[in-house]
Amino acid sequence: MINEQQVKQLFANYTSDYNPKDPKIALKIAHTYKVAENSKAIAESLGLSEEDVELAWLIGMLHDIGRFEQIKRYQTFSDAQSVDHAEFGADLLFKEPGLIKDYIETREYDNLIETAIREHNKYRISDKLDDRTKMFANIIRDADKIDIFRVQVEEPIEGIYGVPFECIKSQPLSDQVLEQVKAHTAVLRSTKISYLDYYVGHFSLAFELVYPYSRKLTIQQGYLAQLLTIQVEDENTQQKLDYIKKEIEDFLFA
Numbered sequence: 001m002i003n004e005q006q007v008k009q010l011f012a013n014y015t016s017d018y019n020p021k022d023p024k025i026a027l028k029i030a031h032t033y034k035v036a037e038n039s040k041a042i043a044e045s046l047g048l049s050e051e052d053v054e055l056a057w058l059i060g061m062l063h064d065i066g067r068f069e070q071i072k073r074y075q076t077f078s079d080a081q082s083v084d085h086a087e088f089g090a091d092l093l094f095k096e097p098g099l100i101k102d103y104i105e106t107r108e109y110d111n112l113i114e115t116a117i118r119e120h121n122k123y124r125i126s127d128k129l130d131d132r133t134k135m136f137a138n139i140i141r142d143a144d145k146i147d148i149f150r151v152q153v154e155e156p157i158e159g160i161y162g163v164p165f166e167c168i169k170s171q172p173l174s175d176q177v178l179e180q181v182k183a184h185t186a187v188l189r190s191t192k193i194s195y196l197d198y199y200v201g202h203f204s205l206a207f208e209l210v211y212p213y214s215r216k217l218t219i220q221q222g223y224l225a226q227l228l229t230i231q232v233e234d235e236n237t238q239q240k241l242d243y244i245k246k247e248i249e250d251f252l253f254a
């Protein structure tokens with residue numbers, strides 16, 4: 001049903017028009033492959049059919065397709081300052097120019113793929129989805145979050161945040177971030193003030209992982225554990241970070 005090699009080739013051709021040597025583009029290309037692999041592993045852990053595992057992998061390959069045109073048109077990955085990249089990508093695939101037809105021959109799964117992609121970056125998933133669509137949306141959401149931990153470790157911090165790590169570590173941590181960690185939810189973007197809030201906000205994505213295997217994969221890959229070792233100068237802030245570390249570790253290893 002899905003030819004992995006062909007999909008990878010098409011994706012490589014598509015992204016070659018967006019300067020893959022640009023570190024920002026390279027980051028999104030690497031992220032895409034990793035998310036597709038994570039999606040496949042989660043789908044397998046759920047005992048899905050071979051076709052559904054392929055479908056989960058394909059959604060991973062296409063989930064951030066909007067990122068490339070987003071940066072070309074708006075010179076930013078900030079959705080707030082440009083467009084919602086998930087909606088934008090789904091439009092490129094399913095409206096004009098209808099890129100999906102290149103990636104999979106049958107139109108049978110279009111609704112499922114489109115919805116999973118549109119839902120992948122939302123704070124909360126729509127409550128109107130049927131169980132099957134919801135499952136695929138949750139798979140891509142988990143797979144994406146798991147790779148966000150890797151990106152924070154492996155990619156240069158300055159490239160992601162626009163400021164050096166030292167600057168992030170010298171900032172205060174807002175109380176509302178701590179409150180949301182206490183409540184075991186992801187930190188809402190609108191409540192983040194400092195760079196440290198943004199940095200730590202990523203850790204809290206762990207609370208939103210839906211599938212047990214996603215938590216296992218997070219532990220196995222070890223990136224979140226590495227992020228949690230952050231040390232700052234200010235004693236009060238360090239105490240808050242120690243608390244967050246413990247909350248997340250207790251949750252993950254429970």
Ligand SMILES: [Fe+2]
Nearest residue numbers: 063064120121
């Ligand atoms: Fe995304």
